[in-house]
Amino acid sequence: MTLCFTGIRSFPKLWKSNPYLGLSLGHSYFSLFLKDRYGIREQQKWFSLKAVSAQNTKAVNLLVAKSRCVRKGDKGSNKEVSSDSHLFAAGAARKRSQMNPLREDHALPPVRNTIQLPTKPLTSEEWDKLKENFKGKANFASWIISQMAHSRSSIDVAKSLLAWVAAKNNGIVGYDLLVRYLYLCVFHKQTSEVIDVYEIMKARYKRLEPGAYTLLIQGLVRSDRWKEALLLLEDVKKVLIPSVRNYNDCIEGALLHQDVSLAWNLYQELLGRDLTPMLKTLKAFFDFGKNVKDEQYSNKLLDILLYLRNNHLYPEESFAHSIKTWFESVPGEQWKGQFTTIKESGQCSGCGKTMESIHLSPEEYEFLKGEIMRDVIDGGDQYKKTTPQELKRFQSFVKCCPPFDIVIDGLNVAKTFPKVRESQVLLDVVSQLAKQNLQLLVLGRKHMLTQHSRWRKDEMKKVQKQASCFFADNISEDDPFLLYATLHSGNHCKFITKDLMRDHKACLRDAKTQRLFFKWQQGHQLAIVNRLTRSKITFQHIPSYNTVVQTTGDSWHIPYDEDTVERYSYEVPTKWLCLHRKT
Amino acid sequence: MPIFLKMSGSITLRSCARYLVPFIIPRKRSVLCSAILQRYMSSKIPGVSYPKTESTSPPEQLGLDGWKITMKSSVQEEGVSPVSSSKDEDPLAAIRELIEMWRLLGKEVPEHISEEELKTTMECVSKSSKKKYLKYLYIKEKKKKANQIKKERKAATREKAIREQLLETTKEDKQQNFLFLRLWDRNMDIAMGWKGAQAMQFGQPLVFDMDYDNYMKPKELQNTVSQLLESEGCNRRDVDPFHLYFCNLKIDGAYHKELVKHYREKWDKLLLTATEKSHVDLFPKDSLIYLTADSPNVMTTFKHDKIYIVGSFVDKAMQTGTSLAKAKRLKLATERLPLDRYLQWDTGTKNLTLDQMMRILLCLKNTGSWEEALKFVPRRKYSGCLEISQHSQELVNGLKKSKTFNSSPKGSLNIHTQKRWLK
DSSP states (O other), rough: OOOHHHHHHHHHHHHHHOOOOHHHHHHHHHHHHHHTTTTTTTTHHHHHHHHHHHHHHHHHHHHHHHHHHHHHHHHOHHHHHHHHOOTTBHHHHHHHHHHHOOOOOOOOOOOOOOOOOSSSOHHHHHHHHHHHHOOSSOHHHHHHHHHHHHTTOOOHHHHHHHHHHHHHTTOOHHHHHHHHHHHHHHHTOOOHHHHHHHHHHHOOOOOOOOHHHHHHHHHHTSSTTTTHHHHHHHHHHHOOOOHHHHHHHHHHHHHHHTOOHHHHHHHHHHTTTTTTHHHHHHHHHHHHHHHHHOOOHHHHHHHHHHHHTTTTOBBBBHHHHOOOOHHHHTTTTTTEEEEHHHHEEEBBTOOOBBBOOOSSOOOHHHHHHIIIIIIITTTOOOHSOHHHHHHHHHHHHHSSSSSSSSEEEHHHTTTTTTSSOOOHHHHHHHHHHHHOOEEEEEEEEGGSSSOOOSSSSHHHHHHHSSSSSEEEOSSOHHHHHHHHHHHHHHHEEEEEEEOOOHHHHHHHHSSSHHHHHHHHHHHHHOOOOOSSSOOOOOBBBOOOOOOOOEEEESSSEEBBBOOTSSSTOOOOTEEEEEEEEEE | OOOOOOOOSSOOOOHGGGGGOOOOOOTTTTTOOOOHHHHHHHOOOOOOOHHHHHSSOSSOOOOHHHHHHEEEHHHHHHHHHHTOOOOOOOOOOHHHHHHHHHHHHSSSSOOOOOHHHHHHHHOOOOHHHHHHHHHHHHHHHHHHHHHHHHHHHHHHHHHHHHHHHHHHHHHHOOOOOOOOOOOOOHHHHHHHHHHHHHHHHOOEEEEEETTTTTTTHHHHHHHHHHHHHHHHHHHHSSSSOOOOEEETTTSSSHHHHHHHHHGGGGGGGGEEEEEOOOOOHHHOOGEEEEOOTTTBBBOOSOOOOEEEEEOOOOOSOOTTHHHHHHHHHHTOOOBBBHHHHHHHEOOOOOOOOHHHHHHHHHHHHOOOHHHHGGGGGGGGGEEEEEOOOHOOOOOOHHHHHHHHHHOOEEEEEEHOSSSSOOO
């Protein structure tokens, strides 16, 4: 630490002269520390190192972009997947963010490892020597073992450290050292060592903490003493709710040792605690199912698929493979699986079946309408988003107008193209839609009506001629009105905005309603996609099908996540697993 | 130095473990070791001193598994381990042990924890909330300890100084002439009391709206009350204090309880008006201005004929627009501080604490200069002050002039000359 400070003090000019040092002060601090050990002349080198690393990230980004392009090219045939980046398609948000040039480069994690970690077991003198070199606030032994755990050293090295500590300390090794050692044992899958540590811990401590329990469970389930992992799980339950990971390990252990009923019991318990199981757990059931020829087991697996459906979960690529293999292994039913995509029309490219519609059922629709009215617009205090007077004015306005075909978020649409005047964009959009003889509603705020360089009165007049308009107070929120007007007009009505409406989704009461909202949003939201204003404005197409696990009895369609695509929480996968029975 | 012997040869370490006579040394506290074992060690080990020479010849290569055998065997000697002793113990003990194990692992948990705190921990629904609460206790404990140490050090130096002084004073016992007795604190209190009484009569009202108890968790409410205390203190020390109003303060409500808990018997002698009534009942509506960061209107000048309302609300749950909704409901004018006009905002919310608000308002009232007043905004939140160009300065001045002073008679606002509950 002292070295580091002298380093900083001796190069004050450097700090000032280099503008980009000042920016990442916290970060360069450590790097400087690292390099300064070698002396002053290394300074120059350090700067070049930093420069290279910056280029590297850029290069990596380029590579990423390139690979993306390549992938795009590969799938040229599947037009509906590659060419459009639908607002809610998996990976679309990532692409959008990469278009943004202001993205910050990820800073490299600070490295402050001043001691070379040993690669082979050391003698006690060597450990002593190493300890002398160590200058830090922390306890040497716990510091070095955490470093070793971080870099996954071999367990022999760790063992020699523990032996050295024990020798110094009456044969006692601290609990934190034991846990870190246990981590290494579990990581390197050294079951016998795990059992040894387990014995020691059991003898020495009455109760452990969740970290050690998790490691022990993970280590023990592969051994013959896997039943004891269940006892450990019971111990965890006494104080805390076990993590899904604990359950996952136990279930995997039970399946590994052919105890199917126990595995299902644990799974039920996990669901009973309102935990969301890891996809790994579900995959384990499917993997195990290949060798089980049992009606009951099959039914339970189908239940898992329904669970995925109800909770809008999507399997990963490897899980999708497991599902496919299991279906194909079911005797006498002759399932055939293939990985496909769905056409824009909602037909599976594999079997030609039509997917479930994106539209809500009438009951769902009514339910959602009520929930949005209560939670998003009213929200317990009508004054928060609007005022009761305004709400009444709006409701009577909507009631006396004929149902609309399209509701436009005036401000969002107007600000789509920053270089063009707001009122003009709005007018373009409105007149284009009006030509199609659609009943329009433009929502906006009152300030749009006052003359301004960006809001011209004549253009607003033209807008008002072609569409019904409602202007809310300047401090009211317009999105709730948009949602209400759209929902009130009926199922055919769409709305135009680029807003993802995540804040309004978050206002909704529970996950089920939020999923319903998302489904409705997918089916009714139009977003402007083209970038040339004057040309014809084109909209994002609306998918006609719902992306969810679905079945018709003799066929299953399961959307899944590709390993290479990063999907954001409000996006849906584009890849499907199509399973159908040969007849 | 502690000794661990590596026995080479045909005898296994396990069998000779009982012959190993560890050398007891006063262990540092930081050495992590279970309490059980410590007890065991200290009770069982005979105090035989061990020849030091033995330890100087440690083995070349450490036995890799030796430590394990010792760890296990030491317990085997002990006989029945405490594992099986209590199967159905109460959950409090279990959680206490859990905390102990977390502490051994170096997690941020308190060393000592009371029954009540344990119960609170147990009532936390999730693991993360438990951890959060324990971290809070840990930090509290650490602070307390540091304060204790500081106190002791101070006491020691003071004692030393007094002793030295005693030696000096014996040498020269000089008569000195003073004008005043050392009664500064009390004089100051009395002076502030006078000023406070004056403010009660003629001061400009400043309202704290206490109608937020439903929006806050107990923790936030405590923070609010300590901020209120701080702001009241600031106001009391000022040259020209406000006449404070605590409006919508329900008797025996959460606010009231917390305030009385902090002020104790001083509560009834405070020179401010606490009332259950709303501010709209006490003052004419058009002279009220609700200060809220969500307001669309920017405050340009401090007006001496207006009554400013500050919501006493600490909002950690991001319930934006709560106070604006309140003002909208009562149809009050709203304003926000011109933070963006004068400061290059960096990070943090624009909601300031109550005491910062108080200081800013006091400063505005006394000097009218925004640059001075906004110095009370925490420095971490902005990166610098913005230069106001001559043009905009003129504009502001013009606005000031054009504002018609609809001065309502000052006396009418200050009907209450002493703190009392309005019925």
